[in-house]
Amino acid sequence: xxxxxxxxxxxxxxxxxxxxxxxxxxxxxxxxxxxxxxxxxxxxxxxxxxxxxxxxxxxxxxxxxxxxxxxxxxxxxxxxxxxxxxxxxxxxxxxxxxxxxxxxxxxxxxxxxxxxxxxxxxxxxxxxxxxxxxxxxxxxxxxxxxxxxxxxxxxxxxxxxxxxxxxxxxxxxxxxxxxxxxxxxxxxxxxxxxxxxxxxxxxxxxxxxxxxxxxxxxxxxxxxxxxxxxxxxxxxxxxxxxxxxxxxxxxxxxxxxxxxxxxxxxxxxxxxxxxxxxxxxxxxxxxxxxxxxxxxxxxxxxxxxxxxxxxxxxxxxxxxxxxxxxxxxxxxxxxxxxxxxxxxxxxxxxxxxxxxxxxxxxxxxxxxxxxxxxxxxxxxxxxxxxxxxxxxxxxxxxxxxxxxxxxxxxxxxxxxxxxxxxxxxxxxxxxxxxx
Amino acid sequence: xxxxxxxxxxxxxxxxxxxxxxxxxxxxxxxxxxxxxxxxxxxxxxxxxxxxxxxxxxxxxxxxxxxxxxxxxxxxxxxxxxxxxxxxxxxxxxxxxxxxxxxxxxxxxxxxxxxxxxxxxxxxxxxxxxxxxxxxxxxxxxxxxxxxxxxxxxxxxxxxxxxxxxxxxxxxxxxxxxxxxxxxxxxxxxxxxxxxxxxxxxxxxxxxxxxxxxxxxxxxxxxxxxxxxxxxxxxxxxxxxxxxxxxxxxxxxxxxxxxxxxxxxxxxxxxxxxxxxxxxxxxxxxxxxxxxxxxxxxxxxxxxxxxxxxxxxxxxxxxxxxxxxxxxxxxxxxxxxxxxxxxxxxxxxxxxxxxxxxxxxxxxxxxxxxxxxxxxxxxxxxxxxxxxxxxxxxxxxxxxxxxxxxxxxxxxxxxxxxxxxxxxxxxxxxxxxxx
Numbered sequence: 073x074x075x076x077x078x079x080x081x082x083x084x085x086x087x088x089x090x091x092x093x094x095x096x097x098x099x100x101x102x103x104x105x106x107x108x109x110x111x112x113x114x115x116x117x118x119x120x121x122x123x124x125x126x127x128x129x130x131x132x133x134x135x136x137x138x139x140x141x142x143x144x145x146x147x148x149x150x151x152x153x154x155x156x157x158x159x160x161x162x163x164x165x166x167x168x169x170x171x172x173x174x175x176x177x178x179x180x181x182x183x184x185x186x187x188x189x190x191x192x193x194x195x196x197x198x199x200x201x202x203x204x205x206x207x208x209x210x211x212x213x214x215x216x217x218x219x220x221x222x223x224x225x226x227x228x229x230x231x232x233x234x235x236x237x238x239x240x241x242x243x244x245x246x247x248x249x250x251x252x253x254x255x256x257x258x259x260x261x262x263x264x265x266x267x268x269x270x271x272x273x274x275x276x277x278x279x280x281x282x283x284x285x286x287x288x289x290x291x292x293x294x295x296x297x298x299x300x301x302x303x304x305x306x307x308x309x310x311x312x313x314x315x316x317x318x319x320x321x322x323x324x325x326x327x328x329x330x331x332x333x334x335x336x337x338x339x340x341x342x343x344x345x346x347x348x349x350x351x352x353x354x355x356x357x358x359x360x361x362x363x364x365x366x367x368x369x370x371x372x373x374x375x376x377x378x379x380x381x382x383x384x385x386x387x388x389x390x391x392x393x394x395x396x397x398x399x400x401x402x403x404x405x406x407x408x409x410x411x412x413x414x415x416x417x418x419x420x421x422x423x424x425x426x427x428x429x430x431x432x433x434x435x436x437x438x439x440x441x442x443x444x445x446x447x448x449x450x451x452x453x454x455x456x457x458x459x460x461x462x463x464x465x466x467x468x469x470x471x472x473x474x475x476x477x478x479x480x481x482x483x484x485x486x487x488x489x490x491x492x493x494x495x496x497x498x499x500x501x502x503x504x505x506x507x
Numbered sequence: 508x509x510x511x512x513x514x515x516x517x518x519x520x521x522x523x524x525x526x527x528x529x530x531x532x533x534x535x536x537x538x539x540x541x542x543x544x545x546x547x548x549x550x551x552x553x554x555x556x557x558x559x560x561x562x563x564x565x566x567x568x569x570x571x572x573x574x575x576x577x578x579x580x581x582x583x584x585x586x587x588x589x590x591x592x593x594x595x596x597x598x599x600x601x602x603x604x605x606x607x608x609x610x611x612x613x614x615x616x617x618x619x620x621x622x623x624x625x626x627x628x629x630x631x632x633x634x635x636x637x638x639x640x641x642x643x644x645x646x647x648x649x650x651x652x653x654x655x656x657x658x659x660x661x662x663x664x665x666x667x668x669x670x671x672x673x674x675x676x677x678x679x680x681x682x683x684x685x686x687x688x689x690x691x692x693x694x695x696x697x698x699x700x701x702x703x704x705x706x707x708x709x710x711x712x713x714x715x716x717x718x719x720x721x722x723x724x725x726x727x728x729x730x731x732x733x734x735x736x737x738x739x740x741x742x743x744x745x746x747x748x749x750x751x752x753x754x755x756x757x758x759x760x761x762x763x764x765x766x767x768x769x770x771x772x773x774x775x776x777x778x779x780x781x782x783x784x785x786x787x788x789x790x791x792x793x794x795x796x797x798x799x800x801x802x803x804x805x806x807x808x809x810x811x812x813x814x815x816x817x818x819x820x821x822x823x824x825x826x827x828x829x830x831x832x833x834x835x836x837x838x839x840x841x842x843x844x845x846x847x848x849x850x851x852x853x854x855x856x857x858x859x860x861x862x863x864x865x866x867x868x869x870x871x872x873x874x875x876x877x878x879x880x881x882x883x884x885x886x887x888x889x890x891x892x893x894x895x896x897x898x899x900x901x902x903x904x905x906x907x908x909x910x911x912x913x914x915x916x917x918x919x920x921x922x923x924x925x926x927x928x929x930x931x932x933x934x935x936x937x938x939x940x941x942x
Contacts, residue, residue, distance in 0.1 A: 246894050255894050306765040320860075322764070327757055329862020330741040333895045334757070336859040341852065341890055345780055353890060417776065424771040425755075425860060427764020455776055455788060459681050459690050460768045 106492040109138045118165035145495045146172035168192045174234040177480025179242040188477040211265040219274035238484040242287040242476035252284045259315040290479030292319025300467045301430040308428045312437035360414035369407035408443035416451025423456040434469040441468035541927040553600035580930045581607030609669040612915025614677040623912040646700040654709035673919040677722040677911035687719045694750040725914030727754025735902045736865040743863045747872035795849035804842035843878035851886025858891040869904040876903035
């Protein structure tokens, strides 16, 4: 997924003169120009065809033809009253069409399944979340539940006249994106789970493509496109849940690594003389700042011992901690400050390695941000390279539990904007004659 | 610096028809097409004009005109005998011209100054290195020495008829590339040193641009373009010297971070209960795998105590360690294995965060690679995320002390290839008529 703006374009006159024009090239050029026009309308709309022509360098007749096709694919619409009969309709503004094509992002996490459907402008149409014990239920029943939710939402969208351009599912684990398989998701207890394959058997139109990606990577994209640090081209996203997820935006692009496994912060060893982690290592960052660590410190009377157990009912435990905090229990403040301190220790490593401008905190970190961030910032200032640290701040995410689903929907939108021909034509386009 | 191949291009007919063509656009299009042709010749040459036209989609008359200009700028030459009089010279192969335009990369490090001059194909023309106590001499005298070396090499190149397209200087520290200033270089004891400004007063042609960049980042680029892991689009480069430098190639691009400070691995805290570092923190990676740690363990009778002192005469100390190893001193093997173990501990963190395919070891790590790598690989396998670790290997750099200078020269070449108009015309181009 490349968010950089197109800085060049192919014209429809590429194959004139002496070069060997072939049909395949013309299709490529057309697709590239459709994307160019669609991105311009998406970023700068509402705007007229003339403005699109001026900004893209395409001639107006070409723009008119491209816009017709984008209209036919349900991607662009005209705003306001049409001036019937005027060729090229110079005064009519174009905008993204939100009425027919949407995007569906979903997330399976330890104790819930969530979904967000948006239009092409990222406006939320449906936002759902159900409590679900994905860990206890196992992959098969979890995927059944996911499929049922997807079917219901696609049906609901259909009643609104909207077809999703695709479905992307966020999972907290290592993903093989090419096969749509979860390689391993420790906190779900999954290994080798073919998510895309299962959803292909759901009662959903077969031409809606399904993809799978890492939850924190998708949440990082959501923060980059629409969160508190939107537009910050170097940011790190950290989410505090039962596990600790991380996603890195570097130079405006998601850092994937060779296999899409980059940003796996949870099991970085941060205290070689610390506690055992349930992964078998000692002193993983997760043992210091995961929800289990907070629960253990904030509610020692209710903790599941000191062993490497999972936190059952995370949302319930967090609610209890917030309740005790409201009642003035000093152990909550102390626990959050200790989490903040270890968060700062790990953040110093991240700042030295990634030199981000912002570290966005999601999950439970965001819920207790006012307690966690001061301690984290103080520790970071002490341990990080000062020149990089001075220019980096923590920020609490305001996307809540929807961050990963929103990022997943964003990936679908991005794909549609990059290749408008992936959206099928419902009505034949009206190709206007050249001006 | 973007190594990705251009996947589109602007044609010379962009402004025909109804769009508002302006001269600035035509210049941009011309520049973009010059770069397109030059990159193709660079990557695929020797090749004919017809082959360039077919591969780029430009028409042959345009290619002929562009090639004429590239010849006039000394960037492209014809190979073999010319078929006099034949328009378009279909059978004549084109190649990068190595005779007139070169690139100069330099490096200031703790105990040496190095320089490598290459032609546009990256072939080394001059390779020099002098022992120099940059730390003891202070920035002013060091830059004087650097300027003298630059003057001598530019003069030597001039005698060969070659002008460098630019000079890039590698420095082990945080660099503000926009002002050409070293923000801080702990191992040199520099802070706020204006390298570009100083070289602008050297006796070098004023139109040769000078830039400064981080040594490990430049070395990582050299590994990516011409080292043991050439072409590996996700790699981490680590160099063991007095300090520990790191550079990261992610998705085929150098990871810079918000301020170009990314990849600063040396002062990541890796053992909170470890030794004090001379930076004031405790347990930095450098205290475990820097040259001082090796010297302390391998030659305890000769170490400078256990304090946070610098290693004087690093090359001499390393030679002594290699000598003792040859004599069978078991302490050398044990010390290298211990360095390898801590290298593996830090590498596990890097693999979880960057998911690289290869970790290239430079500096003294490469000199003792056969001792260090087995211990490092074993520790990495134990501590890293298994799915990422299984696909990652260590490799010893074969670029030696020249890695950073070579990467610096590579940056100059890259800039010339991206904008051929930055190279001045020596003879007026012969613009041939369109075919």
